[in-house]
Amino acid sequence: MSTAIYSHPDCQRHEMGDWHPESPARLQAIADQLINSHIHDLLEHREAPLAQLSDIERNHSRNAIGIVRDNVPAAGEYYPIDGDTSLNAHSWQAALRAAGAAVAATDAVIDGEIANAFCAIRPPGHHARPGEPMGFCMFNNVAIAAKHALDVRGLKRVAIVDFDVHHGNGTEEALLDEPRALMVSFYQHPFYPYTPPIPDTPNRVNVPVPGGSKGDVVRQLVADKWLPALHAFKPEMIFISAGFDAHREDDIGGMGLVEADYAWLTAQVMAVASQYAQGRIVSCLEGGYNLSALGRSVVAHVKVLAEL
Ligand SMILES: [Zn+2]
Numbered sequence: 001m002s003t004a005i006y007s008h009p010d011c012q013r014h015e016m017g018d019w020h021p022e023s024p025a026r027l028q029a030i031a032d033q034l035i036n037s038h039i040h041d042l043l044e045h046r047e048a049p050l051a052q053l054s055d056i057e058r059n060h061s062r063n064a065i066g067i068v069r070d071n072v073p074a075a076g077e078y079y080p081i082d083g084d085t086s087l088n089a090h091s092w093q094a095a096l097r098a099a100g101a102a103v104a105a106t107d108a109v110i111d112g113e114i115a116n117a118f119c120a121i122r123p124p125g126h127h128a129r130p131g132e133p134m135g136f137c138m139f140n141n142v143a144i145a146a147k148h149a150l151d152v153r154g155l156k157r158v159a160i161v162d163f164d165v166h167h168g169n170g171t172e173e174a175l176l177d178e179p180r181a182l183m184v185s186f187y188q189h190p191f192y193p194y195t196p197p198i199p200d201t202p203n204r205v206n207v208p209v210p211g212g213s214k215g216d217v218v219r220q221l222v223a224d225k226w227l228p229a230l231h232a233f234k235p236e237m238i239f240i241s242a243g244f245d246a247h248r249e250d251d252i253g254g255m256g257l258v259e260a261d262y263a264w265l266t267a268q269v270m271a272v273a274s275q276y277a278q279g280r281i282v283s284c285l286e287g288g289y290n291l292s293a294l295g296r297s298v299v300a301h302v303k304v305l306a307e308l
Contacts, residue, residue: 164287
C-alpha cells in the first residue's frame, strides 16, 4: 500500500497579501521538492474533496463557520479576521478543501486503500478554535478528522501529535473533554498564541520548551513524555499536526530542528502506529515558512511515512 499526498489547486488560491508568510508559495515549494527529490512518482496523488458542512460542524460552532462563509470578499479584496488572518475570494473554498483532505484521507486510511497520507493543504488548522478562526487558520483540519474517525468511523481511541513550533491551542481546546483522544505536542514558550500551559493529564501531554531548543531537547522530551503516553493510550489511529516552523532556518519560529529531526519524529510515530493502529497515520500541514526548509522537511517526513 502506498502513501498518498492530498492537495487541491484551491488551496493555493487562498492568500492574505503579498507580505504574508502563510503564502501559496509554500505548497509550490513542497510540490517542487517532492519532484526534485525523485519521490513524487513513488507517491499516490489524490485531489482533496470539499468537506461537508456536517464534517466542520462536528468541531466548530455555527458562528465560527459563518465568520468564514459569510464574509468572503469580492475578487482582489481582503476581509480581516484578526491582525494576521484574513479572507480573500477563495478562502471558503480553500478551507473546505483543507478539511475535506483530512477527512478523505482518514476514510481512505481506515478503508485500507492507502497506508497513510500527507495532506499538503492550507489554510492550516491547529490554532482554529471551536468558536472562532485565528492565527492563519480557518477550520481545525486535524480535530475535524479526528472527530470524524471517532464519531463517524467508530474508532475508540485516536492520538494527535503536534510538532509545530506554536502551541496547538485550537486542537487542545477542541479535545479538552474528549477522553477518546490523546494530544501530545511540544511548543516554544513563551510564544504565540500565548495560552498559559496547563498540566499534563493521561490525555494531554503538551510540553512547553524554551526558544533556542534544538533536536536533542525535543528527542529527549519525546522519549520521556510522548512515548510513554502514547504506549499507555494505545491509539487506533494517529493524526499529525505537521508544522515545520521549528526548523532552524525558519525565522518565524525560534527553535533549531533540522530535517533529520523531523525524520526521527516521524519514525517514532510510525513505530507507535504500527504497534497499535495498523499503521494508520494522517498527517496535515500546519506551519513552516522558510520555503526551502519547508520543502526539504516535508520530503524528510514523507520519505519516512512512505518507507522510501
Ligand atoms: Zn506554527
